[in-house]
Amino acid sequence: MADFKVIGKDENKDKQAVQVVTGKLDFSADLHPGNKLYCRLKDSPYAAAKITSIDTSAAEALEGVAGILTYKNAGKLAPLGLSEEILCAGQEVAVVAATEPSIAEKAVQLINVEYDPLPFVTDPDEAMEPGAPLVYKEGESNVSTSELLRGDFEAGFAEADVVFETSVGWTNYFQHNTMETHSAIAWWEGDHLYSQCSSQNVFAAQAAVAGLMEIPLHKHHCISHGTGCGYGDKHFFGTLIMCPEHYYAALLSQMAGGKPVECVYSRYDNFTKSSNQFAIKADFKFGAKSDGTLTAIDCTFYADDANLGASFSGGASFPIRSTYKCPNGRFKAVGIKTNKPRTGAWRCVADPPGNWLTQVAIDQLAYELGMDPLEFRLKNHVTSDMPHQDSGLIYASNGIYECTVQPTDAIGWAQKWHAPGTRTLPDGRMHGIGMSASIDSHGQMSSPCGAIINFTADGKAQIATGITRAGCGTNTAHAHIVAEKLGLPYDDVSVGAQGVTDVCSDGGGQGGSTRTITVGAAFYAAAEDALQQLFARAEAQEGIPPFRAEGGKIIDSTGTEWTFADLVGAGGQLVARGYTWPKQLQREHLGFPIGTPCEVRGVCGAVCEVAVDTETGEVEILNFINCDDVGMSMFKQGTLNQLYGGLEIEIGQGMFFEHIVDKNTGITLNASQLTHRWPTPLDHDGNVEDVIIVETDDACGPFGCKGIGEPVLNSFGCIANAVYNATGVWVKEAPLTPQRLLKALGKA
Amino acid sequence: MTEKKNNGSGGKTRREFLRDAGLLAGGTAIGSSILLAACGGTETITNTITRTQTTTATESKFVDPIDGMEFDTLAALQAHFEAVHPMGAVEGLVTLNVNGKDHILQIKPHWDLAFVLREKLGLVGLKLSCDRGTCGTCTVVVDGKAIYSCMMLAMDAVGTKIETIEGLSDGAIMHPIQQAFLDKNAFQCGFCIPGYIMAAKAILGKTPNPTHNEVREGLSGHFCSCGNSKRIVEAVKAAGGG
Numbered sequence: 001m002a003d004f005k006v007i008g009k010d011e012n013k014d015k016q017a018v019q020v021v022t023g024k025l026d027f028s029a030d031l032h033p034g035n036k037l038y039c040r041l042k043d044s045p046y047a048a049a050k051i052t053s054i055d056t057s058a059a060e061a062l063e064g065v066a067g068i069l070t071y072k073n074a075g076k077l078a079p080l081g082l083s084e085e086i087l088c089a090g091q092e093v094a095v096v097a098a099t100e101p102s103i104a105e106k107a108v109q110l111i112n113v114e115y116d117p118l119p120f121v122t123d124p125d126e127a128m129e130p131g132a133p134l135v136y137k138e139g140e141s142n143v144s145t146s147e148l149l150r151g152d153f154e155a156g157f158a159e160a161d162v163v164f165e166t167s168v169g170w171t172n173y174f175q176h177n178t179m180e181t182h183s184a185i186a187w188w189e190g191d192h193l194y195s196q197c198s199s200q201n202v203f204a205a206q207a208a209v210a211g212l213m214e215i216p217l218h219k220h221h222c223i224s225h226g227t228g229c230g231y232g233d234k235h236f237f238g239t240l241i242m243c244p245e246h247y248y249a250a251l252l253s254q255m256a257g258g259k260p261v262e263c264v265y266s267r268y269d270n271f272t273k274s275s276n277q278f279a280i281k282a283d284f285k286f287g288a289k290s291d292g293t294l295t296a297i298d299c300t301f302y303a304d305d306a307n308l309g310a311s312f313s314g315g316a317s318f319p320i321r322s323t324y325k326c327p328n329g330r331f332k333a334v335g336i337k338t339n340k341p342r343t344g345a346w347r348c349v350a351d352p353p354g355n356w357l358t359q360v361a362i363d364q365l366a367y368e369l370g371m372d373p374l375e376f377r378l379k380n381h382v383t384s385d386m387p388h389q390d391s392g393l394i395y396a397s398n399g400i401y402e403c404t405v406q407p408t409d410a411i412g413w414a415q416k417w418h419a420p421g422t423r424t425l426p427d428g429r430m431h432g433i434g435m436s437a438s439i440d441s442h443g444q445m446s447s448p449c450g451a452i453i454n455f456t457a458d459g460k461a462q463i464a465t466g467i468t469r470a471g472c473g474t475n476t477a478h479a480h481i482v483a484e485k486l487g488l489p490y491d492d493v494s495v496g497a498q499g500v501t502d503v504c505s506d507g508g509g510q511g512g513s514t515r516t517i518t519v520g521a522a523f524y525a526a527a528e529d530a531l532q533q534l535f536a537r538a539e540a541q542e543g544i545p546p547f548r549a550e551g552g553k554i555i556d557s558t559g560t561e562w563t564f565a566d567l568v569g570a571g572g573q574l575v576a577r578g579y580t581w582p583k584q585l586q587r588e589h590l591g592f593p594i595g596t597p598c599e600v601r602g603v604c605g606a607v608c609e610v611a612v613d614t615e616t617g618e619v620e621i622l623n624f625i626n627c628d629d630v631g632m633s634m635f636k637q638g639t640l641n642q643l644y645g646g647l648e649i650e651i652g653q654g655m656f657f658e659h660i661v662d663k664n665t666g667i668t669l670n671a672s673q674l675t676h677r678w679p680t681p682l683d684h685d686g687n688v689e690d691v692i693i694v695e696t697d698d699a700c701g702p703f704g705c706k707g708i709g710e711p712v713l714n715s716f717g718c719i720a721n722a723v724y725n726a727t728g729v730w731v732k733e734a735p736l737t738p739q740r741l742l743k744a745l746g747k748a
Numbered sequence: 749m750t751e752k753k754n755n756g757s758g759g760k761t762r763r764e765f766l767r768d769a770g771l772l773a774g775g776t777a778i779g780s781s782i783l784l785a786a787c788g789g790t791e792t793i794t795n796t797i798t799r800t801q802t803t804t805a806t807e808s809k810f811v812d813p814i815d816g817m818e819f820d821t822l823a824a825l826q827a828h829f830e831a832v833h834p835m836g837a838v839e840g841l842v843t844l845n846v847n848g849k850d851h852i853l854q855i856k857p858h859w860d861l862a863f864v865l866r867e868k869l870g871l872v873g874l875k876l877s878c879d880r881g882t883c884g885t886c887t888v889v890v891d892g893k894a895i896y897s898c899m900m901l902a903m904d905a906v907g908t909k910i911e912t913i914e915g916l917s918d919g920a921i922m923h924p925i926q927q928a929f930l931d932k933n934a935f936q937c938g939f940c941i942p943g944y945i946m947a948a949k950a951i952l953g954k955t956p957n958p959t960h961n962e963v964r965e966g967l968s969g970h971f972c973s974c975g976n977s978k979r980i981v982e983a984v985k986a987a988g989g990g
Contacts, residue, residue, distance in 0.1 A: 013930065020938035021926040023873025023913035027939065030872035102858055179877045179885060179939040179973045228875070228939030229973050267878045471937025471974050637933040641976060645936055648975030673971050674882045682968035686978030687960065 006483040006490045007703055008633050015476045015495040016469055025469065027226040028183045028196040029264045036185065036260035037066050039248065040104035041269055042094040042111050047339040047666025048120035048133065049086040051093065051113060059107035064099040067255035068111070074251055076212055079136070080307065080342065081244040086115070087135060087307035088341045089666040090272025092244075097252040097261050120339040122666050124170070124279065124304035127338045135307055135337035142337040146314050148321070149330055150390060156296025156328030160287030164368045168360050169281025171353035171734040173304060174657035175274075175671075176346055177678055180228020181265040182274050184246035188258035191215065196223040197246045201509035202468055202499045204236035205246055212247045213254070224468035224499035232345040233275035235511045241308075242275065242344060271671040275344025276659050279304045280316050280353040284361040287328075292369050294324055294380050300332040301354060306343040311335025315345075316354030318441040319714065321390055322601065323400065324362075324380045339666050341659075347710040348442040348512065348602070352653060356734055359436040359717030363724065372417055373721065374408050377437055384696075385590050388599050394590055396598040396700035399629030403605035404437040406692050407627040411607045421728030429611040429620075432726025436714040437605035442513040443707050444600055445583040445700065450505025451522035453482060453530055454496060457572035459552070459564030461488060461530075462496030463523065466507030467515055469498060472709050473638020474515045478523045480634040481702050485527035487549035488564070505577070513602055513707030516634065517700070518580050524702035525578025533574060537567040589699035600700050602707070603629040606650070606715030612726040614745055617738030619723055621651065626691045626715055631698035631706030639708060643691035646711035652679045654716030655735050677735075813854050814838060842906045846871070847915030853902075861905050862886045862897035865912060873913035873942045877971075884970030887943040888912050894950035896969070911949065913942040925949055928987035929980075936974035944970055948984040957988045 006012070019025040056068045070093065071082045079085045082092055094111050098104035119133035126132055127142040135142055157163055178198075186195035186209075193215060199205045206222035213220070227234060235242055249263040265273060280303045287296035299320060303313035313333035321331055346352065366376035382389070384398035416433050423431040452464040463482055465475050475495045483493040497503045507519050534554050535547040543556035553561045568574045585596045592598075609623040626647040633639040656677040660669045670676050697704035716734070724730050729744045742748035810825040811818050814833055819825040833841065840854045846869060855864055862879075865871045865888065874897060875885040881899040888897045889911040916923035922930060925948050935941045944967060951958055951966035958966065963984045972980060 014933065014935075016938075017930050017933075017935070018919070018922070020935045020941055021922065021929045021945065022917050022919055023942040023945075024919065025938050026872075027875065029876070030866075033870045033872055034867045101863070177971075177973050179883070179937065179971065180875070181877065226938065228877075229937040264876075267880070267882075469937075471935075473936075641933060641936050641974075641979065644978050645975035648977060649973075652975070672880070672882055673878055678971045678973065679977075680968045680971060681964045681977040681981055684975075684977045685964070686981050689978050 002703065004484055004703070005487070007480050008636050009490070010636050012480065012490050012635060012637065014473060014638065015479050025226040027180055027228055028185045028198050029262055031185050031196055032260040036262050037097040037099060037252065037256055038101045038104050039095055039097050039252065039261065039263040040101065040108050041092045041273070042096070042108040042113070043272065044086040044089060044091045044093050044115070045667070046086055046115055046117045047089040047122065048118040049115040050118065051084050051086065052116050053114040054094065055112040056094065058112070059096060059110040062103060062107050062110060064103040065096060065107045066099065066259070067097045067252040068107070069095040069248055069251060074248065077241060077244055077247070080241045088272065088339050090268070090341055090668055092273055095248045095252065095263065097256060120666055122338050122340050122661050122663055124302065124336040124338050127336050135339055144311055144335045146333045147330065148317070148390065151328035153296045153298050153328040153330045157287040160295045161290040162288050162369060163285065164288070164365050165283070165285045166361050166364050167281065167283045168357045168732045170279040170304070171281070171356050172277070172653065172658050173279040173340065174277050174653070174659045175271050175676055176231040176233040176276065177270070177673060177676065178229040178231060178233060181267060181270045182234065182243060182245045183262070183264040184243070184249045185260055185262040186246070186249040186253045187260040188253055192219045192221060193250055194221045195246060195250060196225065197243065198227050198234055199224040199243060199468060200227065200230040200235040200470060200511055203466060203501055203506040204509060205243060206501045208236055209246050209250050213250050220501070222501045227468040227470040230470050230510065231347050232511055235509055267673065268671040271659060271668050272341040275346065276306070276341055277346035277353070278306065278312060278343040278350070280313070280350065280357060282316070282357040282361070286365050288365070288369060292371050292376050292379050294326040296328040297324070297326050298330045300334060301357070302334045302336060303350060304338055304340065304343070305335045306338050306340040308343050312345055312350045315349030315351065315441055316357070319351055319355045319438040320358045322388060322439040323382065323437065325382050340661050341668060345511070348440055348713055351440040351442065352713045352716070355436070355438050355440070355714035356717040356720070358438070359714055360720050360730070360732065363434070363721045364730065367420065373435060374404070374413055374417070377404055381437070382439070391599060393597055393599045394592055396585060396589060396600050397629065397631055397696035397698035397706065398439065398601070399603050399694040399696040400437060400439055402694040402696070403603055403627045403629055406694060407605050407607040407625040408435055410625055410692060411609065411623060413607065416609065418725070420725050425611055429613050430726040432610045432612060432722040432724070433607070434718040434721025434723070434725055435605070435607040436718040436721065438714040440602040440604070440710070440713050442710050443517070443602040444512065444514060445518045445521065445580065446512065446514045447508035447518065449508045449519045449522045449580045451478070451519060451526045451578050452505050453523070453526045453576040455530070455564065455568045455572060455574040457565065457568060457570055459568050460492045460494070461486065462494050464497040464504045465495065465519065466504040467499060467510050467519060470510055472642060473635045474510070474519070476638055477516050477634035477705070478520055481520050481523050482527050484703060485524055486530060488552050492552065510709070513709035515709065516705055516707045517600060517631070517702070520634070520702045520705055522578045522580045525581065526576045527578070529578055530574065530576035533576060534564065534567050538562050583700060585699045587699055598700050600698060600706050602710060602713070604712040604714060606712050606718045608718050608722050610719065610722040610726055612723055612741070614727060617742040617745070619655065619719070619736065619741065621685070621688055623688050624651070624690070626712040627694060628708055628711045629694040629696050630708045631701050632695050632704035633693055634703065634705050639693055640691060642708045642711045643693065644689060647689050647691065647715060648679065648684050650712060650716040651684065651719070653735070654719040655737065656683070658735055814841070842903065844902065844905060844910060845908065846910045847912060855902050857901070857903055859902045860898055861888070861900040861902045864902040865897060871912045871914050875939055875942060877939065884947060885940050885943040887946045887970070889946050889950050892950060892953050894947040911946070913945060916945070916949070925952065925984070925987040928983040932979050932983040932986060934976060934979035934983035936976050940970060940972045944972070944980055948987060951984065952988050957990050958985065959990070960985060
């Protein structure tokens with residue numbers, strides 16, 4: 001592995017650290033304080049309905065009201081967003097802009113909406129039944145299915161010694177809960193639209209809102225500086241359904257003569273109008289030899305897609321398809337529409353719930369076969385030199401073995417694992433240990449991106465990046481790549497313009513753990529472009545090739561040196577650009593030549609120990625280790641933050657989060673971070689949290705990197721496995737709350 | 749909630765003040781949102797935006813927040829102000845002490861402290877995430893205590909000393925708590941961080957050297973959806989010397 005000068009150094013800080021700790025990083029709601037209009041949204045009380053009339057006259061007459069949107073003047077996103085048809089309780093039916101939030105709130109109350117309520121269904125099992133109310137009335141059913149076949153699964157079962165079937169789920173339906181709710185501010189200068197948004201894809205936001213406002217793209221000047229987290233809910237998939245607030249702000253500003261309008265979701269709006277993680281359940285049938293070797297997998301994943309037009313159910317089988325060697329399989333996916341508030345991809349596509357179900361089912365199978373779950377996994381996991389069993393492509397890196405062995409070694413699995421329900425702690429609680437490991441669908445290079453490096457007259461570099469600062473450390477990782485390639489000290493590269501469509505190159509969508517590697521490749525290429533320009537200038541000053549860059553200098557073959565400042569010149573006129581390369585090997589790997597198409601995937605593992613009080617159902621995490629194959633860590637502290645963050649989020653997903661929708665009305669009952677149970681520092685004990693970084697030197701990524709935007713998506717499965725190991729009882733639904741555990745124990 | 753006396757509402761209880769102000773609200777012209785920093789201040793501050801980034805610009809105009817009249821000099825404004833709006837004679841005219849400076853503002857009785865700090869004083873370091881006393885992102889320190897500013901009426905903050913993240917540092921030299929967050933890399937997206945830092949200030953003001961669990965307890969009114977509480981707790985402990 002390379003000996004890096006900048007990359008992976010512990011001491012390197014986030015390039016925007018000072019902005020963050022001083023509160024100066026600007027989020028969209030921070031603009032134009034006191035000099036803007038504020039929006040409030042009116043909600044549908046019905047889970048399914050048709051609007052028969054809307055009377056906004058009393059609201060319009062209220063002093064301070066500047067504009068009101070309904071489906072009649074802003075229904076371009078129907079059937080989602082403002083629409084005559086209502087698909088879930090809490091869907092917006094009007095948006096008001098006023099000079100004060102309280103005036104907008106009063107105006108919302110003065111809007112009179114008449115509905116024709118329609119039958120609805122929020123339970124996905126009921127929605128699958130024939131005759132269930134249809135979510136999309138023009139459809140024939142709420143169900144869509146897809147299937148992927150590998151080998152001959154029937155033959156695989158015929159040769160099995162053991163056939164084991166299990167059903168697991170539902171996993172939890174929960175709110176993405178970004179700390180910054182959806183927000184955007186927009187204003188007009190003539191026929192030019194200016195906006196700042198909370199977005200995971202600022203260039204797509206620019207295009208989508210320009211399209212809706214029917215203005216050419218170059219007249220929409222869009223910014224996303226700080227994004228207070230995005231788990232998929234602030235993404236743009238070519239349409240605006242994920243972030244309609246941006247469109248509402250732009251349209252209301254136009255109606256108000258161009259005055260800045262801020263549209264910021266309330267926490268309730270985020271629950272009912274932005275994305276929630278969908279719940280999934282699955283049926284598994286495994287065929288295995290008596291020594292534990294898998295011969296066939298037949299599984300069906302059912303996803304409650306709520307009212308989202310697309311289905312994410314197919315993604316749920318990715319981990320089971322990718323992680324385990326098995327020549328024969330049938331992988332079915334069933335997408336189900338319900339009248340719940342909308343869903344969307346959360347930290348990868350459907351891998352977190354898909355993983356939870358898979359990790360629990362695999363443990364069940366291992367115990368059925370009388371095997372230690374670690375032994376079963378090591379026997380059946382794919383190896384790093386195997387191509388993906390469905391795509392046939394080799395992996396540019398695959399640390400599945402390391403991610404299985406390193407955390408279990410670190411925790412002392414061999415000494416600590418025991419038969420279920422057999423180890424009592426001195427205080428009377430039961431001890432359990434569980435693990436998980438998987439190859440997930442995120443991490444691919446995607447969408448062509450550009451990158452720009454601007455040099456200043458003193459020979460330092462500023463990177464201009466088309467992505468926002470969402471907290472994953474991506475922009476700082478890119479600064480590492482640029483500094484390393486240019487041979488500049490880390491401090492000589494800063495993050496300049498970011499997420500500004502006027503001056504940056506499109507950085508694509510910040511989803512799927514794709515930006516470090518994809519935009520990173522563009523920055524690597526931009527740094528190469530910079531070096532070529534610097535070498536050409538040195539040659540023009542009678543330097544003799546070949547040149548090299550080292551220690552902040554350009555050196556020719558005779559040892560003559562130029563500083564970057566010498567070559568950039570007094571005007572600072574050196575701009576370098578680069579573009580993403582295709583998803584191919586950048587060096588020989590596993591005997592395959594440069595240019596071979598490849599897989600780049602997130603690979604991770606986890607292990608945890610728990611103490612379970614079988615009288616109260618309380619589960620205490622005693623020890624939790626997250627492990628991720630990160631390719632090579634560019635920005636070490638950012639990598640660590642991602643892994644720690646992934647660990648705490650997975651504990652939340654495994655034991656806490658739940659968006660509860662009343663079955664009788666479709667109304668959200670717990671639209672608050674408190675009752676939805678987002679864990680606080682009192683729920684997490686950092687002293688029991690640990691992480692392991694596995695470096696596999698990815699053969700596709702610049703300097704071997706790959707994305708870690710969605711670290712360790714399987715680790716919440718290891719909690720359920722640990723609780724089984726402690727109690728001998730399976731809790732087959734998430735989150736694993738004391739109530740669910742007591743029920744499983746027959747005590748509630 | 750107990751009713752309490754406060755100076756800004758002329759010795760009335762908050763309920764009395766709200767009732768009276770509500771009666772007046774319909775007929776009272778509320779002034780410009782521009783702030784008059786009359787006591788010791790010499791400038792009117794507005795936040796402006798350039799096309800590529802936010803900046804804080806300073807303009808030399810002097811605007812009466814109540815009647816909107818503009819003056820070329822502070823002295824002229826002060827003379828006009830004292831003549832036309834003697835203190836106590838204007839409903840909703842209060843003094844808020846923020847980061848050691850007095851600000852005279854005309855506020856409405858239902859405005860919460862978060863709204864006034866953000867929208868009327870431009871102190872946007874505090875964030876709103878739940879706007880209902882749940883998440884901690886709007887935390888400021890009021891008389892040494894960590895307070896959810898979304899849950900405190902601005903009127904109730906009259907006579908107190910309010911500290912916000914902007915008061916900790918001018919941007920060049922970090923407050924020790926900020927330095928600890930930097931040293932421990934204790935942040936990700938950063939949206940919750942100003943709230944955590946202000947809560948830390950209150951914790952350390954009361955318990956200079958807190959234990960691990962004291963810090964966790966002190967921060968239990970905060971969420972970080974990135975999942976960074978391990979390092980946040982470590983940073984606060986480090987700032988306390990532990």
